Amino acid sequence: MKNTSLILTLLCAACNMSVTEANESAASNTMPEAQPRPAAPAPDPYAFVIVPEPTGAPARVEAILQAQVALDRAGFSPGVLDGKEGMSFTSALKGFQEARGLPANGKYDEATAKALLGDRPQPATWLVTIPAGFAKGPFFNVPKGLDKQAALPALGYRNLLEKLAERFHTKPEVLVALNQPDTKVAAGTTIRVPAIANQPVARIEGDERGWGETLAGLGVAKDQPQADHVVVDKSDGVLRAYDSDNRLIAQFPATMGSQHDPLPIGTWEIKGLSRNPDFHYNPDLFWDSSAKDQKAVLKPGPNGPVGVVWIDLSKPHYGIHGTPEPQLIGRTESHGCIRLTNWDAARLAQMVKSGVKAVFQE
Numbered sequence: 001m002k003n004t005s006l007i008l009t010l011l012c013a014a015c016n017m018s019v020t021e022a023n024e025s026a027a028s029n030t031m032p033e034a035q036p037r038p039a040a041p042a043p044d045p046y047a048f049v050i051v052p053e054p055t056g057a058p059a060r061v062e063a064i065l066q067a068q069v070a071l072d073r074a075g076f077s078p079g080v081l082d083g084k085e086g087m088s089f090t091s092a093l094k095g096f097q098e099a100r101g102l103p104a105n106g107k108y109d110e111a112t113a114k115a116l117l118g119d120r121p122q123p124a125t126w127l128v129t130i131p132a133g134f135a136k137g138p139f140f141n142v143p144k145g146l147d148k149q150a151a152l153p154a155l156g157y158r159n160l161l162e163k164l165a166e167r168f169h170t171k172p173e174v175l176v177a178l179n180q181p182d183t184k185v186a187a188g189t190t191i192r193v194p195a196i197a198n199q200p201v202a203r204i205e206g207d208e209r210g211w212g213e214t215l216a217g218l219g220v221a222k223d224q225p226q227a228d229h230v231v232v233d234k235s236d237g238v239l240r241a242y243d244s245d246n247r248l249i250a251q252f253p254a255t256m257g258s259q260h261d262p263l264p265i266g267t268w269e270i271k272g273l274s275r276n277p278d279f280h281y282n283p284d285l286f287w288d289s290s291a292k293d294q295k296a297v298l299k300p301g302p303n304g305p306v307g308v309v310w311i312d313l314s315k316p317h318y319g320i321h322g323t324p325e326p327q328l329i330g331r332t333e334s335h336g337c338i339r340l341t342n343w344d345a346a347r348l349a350q351m352v353k354s355g356v357k358a359v360f361q362e
Contacts, residue, residue: 045133046167046216047198050126051190064089066124067108069195070116071096072169075225075250077344079329081170081194083124088253088329091238095251125178126195134167134217135160135187142303142324146281147296155301155324160185166302167219168193169343171327209276209300214308215350218343224350225249229357232256232338234263239320239338241351250351252344255329256337256360263338263360269314270356273349276300277310307342309349313358320358321345 065083071092072081076099078092090106097104100115140156143149157163161172164185168175170193178192185191202212202222215222227241227249234256241250256263279298302308307322320338322345323329329341340348 043131043133044201044216045131045136046201046213047131048128048134048167048193049131050128053127060123060125062124064108065194066121067113067116068092069124070122072196073122074116075347077250077252077341077347079253079341079344080174080327081168081196082174087237091236091253092251095238095240095248099248123195125192127190127192129190130160130164130185130187132187134163139163140301140303146298146305147294149304150281150296150298152299154299155304157302163217164191164193166326166342167217168196169219169341170194211275214276215346218308218346220343220346220350222350224347226353227348227351227356229359230348230352232263232358232360234265234360234362239340239348241348250347252340252348253329255323255339261337264315264318265360265362266315268318268358268360270352270354270358271312271314272354273352274310274312275349276308277304277306279305281305302342306337307345309342309345311345311349311352320348 062083064085065081068078068081068083068089071078071089074096076092076096077088079088085108093108093112094104094106096102096116097106097112102111102115137160138154138156139159140152140154142152142155142158149155157166161175165172165175175191175193178194183189183191196219199216199219199221201216204212204222212222225241225243228244228246229242231240231242232238232254233240237253237256239252239254240248243249277300279300281296281298298304300308302322303324305324306319307324309322311320313319318337320340322342323339326341326343329339
């Protein structure tokens with residue numbers, strides 16, 4: 001893949017031997033048999049190398065982005081990490097405060113910062129080197145129409161910048177702003193990203209669709225706390241996960257329903273999960289479909305209509321799923337389903353299983 005330059009569309013925020021002994025009873029002229037060397041492990045295509053900051057570089061103080069990264073790490077997602085004090089950030093703070101027994105006022109006050117960051121706060125961003133395996137693609141020109149998407153072999157990322165953005169839980173424009181305008185996006189180059197840690201490729205029995213790779217590619221750990229039930233709250237625009245003691249253990253911003261396809265208020269049940277799913281497009285189920293559209297099967301990929309995972313509900317045709325446009329979560333309508341960013345949907349998929357109750361409320 002050719003190097004491509006980041007186009008500066010936002011204000012740049014960056015400154016710039018072992019020995020084998022012979023058997024003593026053997027003849028003196030007998031040489032020990034050579035031992036084969038173990039094969040070197042293959043490089044992990046998802047392991048980004050953290051690069052030390054240049055000597056003399058000024059300290060980077062980005063309090064809101066640092067808080068967003070810490071909230072994401074704690075399981076209280078602010079959605080896209082962008083360093084802005086928006087609605088999703090406030091909701092994430094409220095969820096974290098509730099879970100920690102703090103006043104749930106949505107303010108990033110001293111008590112909340114102390115509980116969130118601890119005694120040794122992690123940075124908001126760090127410099128990483130892009131692994132060759134991560135950068136190789138393939139990448140796709142994904143059209144808007146679902147009928148046209150059905151012709152693609154996969155619904156993967158459009159380019160490396162988009163793939164990097166999802167890996168670090170942000171959007172391409174934020175990566176542009178965090179780096180200098182002449183920064184290259186290619187294998188072996190160094191860029192500044194939100195400080196989302198590496199996750200190893202998970203080994204999962206029966207994983208035929210590369211879910212372990214998907215988790216690593218999204219910076220999501222395989223092991224997550226297990227949810228007893230989830231609550232989708234329309235008034236707050238979030239999905240909350242609770243354990244068996246009714247303690248709040250995670251929260252994610254969500255898009256839910258529309259005037260044409262309202263959120264189905266009531267108590268439902270998770271019937272199953274489909275990771276890296278095919279999408280069966282039936283235009284009869286979409287009020288905004290074209291009369292020319294026909295039924296089609298779309299191949300898996302993060303840019304598919306339901307992103308990387310479909311969590312099926314007992315309400316027919318409804319589910320919780322990912323999205324190809326994470327920056328629109330909470331800002332647009334859906335066809336009645338509950339839509340999360342791909343990284344949040346992947347995390348939730350590791351927390352739930354068939355039989356988990358899903359409560360949808362106003």
